[in-house]
Amino acid sequence: MVRINQLKTLLLLMLLSGLIVLAGYLLVGNETGLYYGLAFAAFSSFGSWYYSDQAALSAFKAQPIAREEAPELYERIEKLCDRAELPNPKLYVLPSESPNAFATGRDPEHAAIALTQGIIDLLPPDELDAVIAHELTHVRNRDTLTQAVAGTLSGSLTYLGRILTIGALYVPIARIGRRGNNPLAILFLLVIGPFSAGLLRMAISRTREYAADEGAAEITGNPLALVRALTKLEEIGQKVPIHGNPAFAPLFIVNPLSKEGLMKLFLTHPPTEDRIERLKAIAKGTPSANTSKAMSPAA
Template sequence: MNQFKTLALLSVLSALLISISYYTIGGTGGVIIGVAIAAMTNLGSWFYSDKIALAAHQAQPVSKEAEPALYAMVEKLAAKADIPMPGVYILPTQSANAFATGRDPEHAAVAVTQGIMAMLSRDELEGVIAHELSHIMNRDTLTQAVAATIAGAISFLAQMLQYSMWFGGSNSREDNGPNPIALMATLILAPMAATVIQLGISRTREFAADAGAAQLTGNPRALANALQRLEASAKKMPMTGNPAYEPLMIMHAVPKQMFSGLFSTHPATDLRVERLMALEQEVATA
């Protein structure tokens, strides 16, 4: 089912990318350029999604000797989840966050920041790692990487169009030239459309990964506590980087502003905590 959703997401975002190219660049040339960008983006996100995401955050690989406690934690939870041992990486930032990436469990990686390792207790960090491994188990990482990569390409195209309008753009339209109205619509709507599509896959998958983490660790409260601390930390020390990769993170990288919750890639932390506490109650009752 997740593979079908990935294919559907890839198709919709690719169609959006090609349409933007057609209406802004114009004519057959615009379609050809859009198809070429979509093809390169799709192939790149399929084969190199993990490398792209890790490189974007300057993640460094971790050996068992360098970080024995972290490595052992990932190794134990991966064995419990019955998936291959993923690569382990550390992001050189004091912002507290974590993410998983890779096209399948055989090509996966888990990355945590220096900040999250310093801030969370062992049980809380274990809950976070279990959450990321749940994404790998559910094959969410490919879907999230495809969405992030193509959405990033759409935003990049819109930004390039904006520069072209500022520096030498024309308000006239030739038969096969760019449409000024489409240009303006693209600048405003394209990044928003890509984000809205991402919302359709991110929020439900976060709930599922939270539940998977609770099952792996048997300690829903530890993850709930971690989420609350991560949200508080994000307000004080937001994580910088390409916003297209925010859906990969366990917590939104920047603090939410007024109305931004409508376009947040993550469910409200209070709701995630509430569901985790309900799971704890179910376990206690059982």
């Protein structure tokens, strides 16, 4: 299942890159546009690979938390990392009462986990362990990099379309092209391309969330703890949403944005009810032992 999900994710990323290449071709009108598109996709991917962690943390004003400020939390994360066979990530806290969490970073050696103050105050130890294990699975599966690249490619296509289409309308930049200011090319750059990129990005996010839930159940041995956590996060999170850049919404364990009005267009997570049903199915074949005592720093 993990390998199938990885293949699906790779295919979706290739399709996203292909949309950028196609956008370059349609705008310029000849083969030169293909090279422009390839170069832009490569540049965007490299930037998201190297700066993904700082961009996400800065967007939500996350602050690093020292070990002496939260020794128990550090010990719990270290024990979970031992189980997941991962190096210890950096730990950040978001100054928000909305209960949520996300992981970021280009690889396990440069990973960071950010927890909102709301989730730290809300969840008991076993449920917080399950949330952290979910985020560690994202790190282990390199989902943090995948989501960063997908988000950057999707955003790049949108902004590329806006900027270059305006240029094509007022200062024709493709006089040598065969297509020039083709209205169909402009339609693709302004509407079809960004919409298609958004759908692909949502598909990537949904695939990775299911896999991370399974990883959390594996690491903690307690899938029902994540069921309880997701139930609380979904209920309270919609009452106290996080206001921030929708581009980073896929990073969070549950959708951090309001589901009202136009915000529905930015939903990138599978339905929480579906995730809960999958976890319950896993629990039927997994000993539902309460691991909170085993994971407790005092143990």
